[in-house]
Amino acid sequence: MNERELAGLVKESKVVKMGQDLVRTQSVNPPGNELAAAEYVVEALRKSDVETELVMHGENRASALARLKGERKGPALIYSGHLDTVPVGAEKWNHEPFGGDVAEGKVWGRGAADMKGGLAAMMTAMKALAEARVPLKGDLILAATAGEEVDSLGATAVAERLSREPIQALFIAEPTYNEIYIAEKGVFWVQIETFGQTAHGSMPEKGRNAILMMVEIMNEFKKMDIPYRNHPILGGFTRSVNTISGGIKTNVVPDHCVATIDMRTVPGQEHPAILRQLENIIQELSQRVPDFRATVKPVNDHVPVETPPSDPVVQKFSTIVAEMTGREVVFKGANYFSDAVGFLPVLKVPLILFGPGEPGQAHQPNEQVEVSKLVEAARIFAVTAARLLG
Incomplete structure (x- = not known):
């Protein structure tokens, strides 16, 4: 046949x-x-x-x-x-x-x-x-x-x-x-958490606002230079902050905030290197901002x-x-x-x-x-x- x-x-x-x-x-x-x-x-x-x-x-x-x-x-x-x-x-x-x-x-x-x-x-x-x-x-x-x-x-x-x-x-x-x-493309999703202390919304100075801590991280993340080379078929690297949640009531200073970031990588990029850059941001902020506490971890990682x-x-x-x-x-x-x-x-x-x-x-x-x-x-x-x- x-x-x-x-x-x-x-x-x-x-x-x-x-x-x-x-x-x-x-x-x-x-x-x-x-x-x-x-x-x-x-x-x-x-x-x-x-x-x-x-x-x-x-x-x-x-x-x-x-x-x-x-x-x-x-x-x-x-x-x-x-x-x-x-x-x-x-x-x-x-x-x-x-x-x-x-x-x-x-x-x-x-x-x-x-x-x-x-x-x-x-x-x-x-x-x-x-x-x-x-x-x-x-x-x-x-x-x-x-x-x-x-x-x-x-x-x-x-x-x-x-x-x-x-x-x-x-x-x-x-x-x-x-x-x-x-x-x-590869996929590299990370979850970032910040930890603060609750207080009455009328006395924010008595708490530590976890949402504002997350804002600090995201401001640094926007400026973070993540190196890559354009791929002839796949194009370039992308990143997007796609979820964020924190707080329990309008009159309570939030003690916890969680955000996730979706990154799509191209050949030549190393996911551990990107994670180290994020860890460095958190480390630098913890040294600069009093009582700053945050973690970052991968939740989906495929090259x-x-x-x-x-x-x-x-x-x-x-x-x-x-x-x-x-x-x-x-x-x-x-x-x-x-x-x-x-x-x-x-x-x-x-x-x-x-x-x-x-x-x-x-x-x-x-x-x-x-x-x-x-x-x-x-x-x-x-x-x-x-x-x-x-």
Whole structure:
């Protein structure tokens, strides 16, 4: 069977139905409850004689692992998509968030773009390969993971299970609008706390105001020079103070304040060095301001990830995408982080993000994915596995 014939086996009706079914299977995180979605993946692929198993993470939490066996003469290839979604939100939707409606050439619903559409495309590709009995030298592994929207617990657990196998690359079907992303920014979130002493609001001089201490830190943080070099794909470093809370009543001097900072880093930056800069600010203020007390600690820490454009898998995949779409390939990067943070510390393989969803649809009301992009992605995934594992 040639690649054109293989692509022709990927039918629009099949990938659309799979996307609809996944959207209709609620898996909002928190709390997660991905078990039903994982069971759907297992049953859908088991019907095509693909080896499947559930990877349990606790009550109603699970990932699904599927394997289309090759001849074991070459390394495996991992396709991955997360099962969980963010909540629906309070804004009114034009389509039922978990209805999986098809209208205007799109599948609508929470997770359609991020990233049940991408997962459906990967599953459809795997089923086409299995049913056509395409010979593969290595295994095609599909990991449908739990928990990406919070802590990537599914990716971390699956990576440990696969850690002793030879793997040639990891594809994650994040919403990229079928463009090739080969890098993602690091994430470094820190929490700062200040500690003071309460007093009556009419006698502030008798207390120590923790909010004003936080203001001092933030004033210094705004001036803090955090060195970086612009990355050719990811661009520059960003920082944003995104939460702050303190005080209990208008007439009580606050004795506690907490703030969090979201920093997105680029290759070449060292997170421990940034933390030391923040610690130095606190140390200097404690020496300059009487009774100044504060702490800083990381609460989310993942380094940037990049795969060189010259990597053989990247080059082969870009050739496939160009051939099948007729588009010029321009490599891009993600400002967000993906399940790569769970996989790559263990597997250390080339990463490619590629999926049918439009990035701006992620986490939005009236989320949708275009049917044409779903079909295109599924066909590309089928041909990619056949070529890389053939």
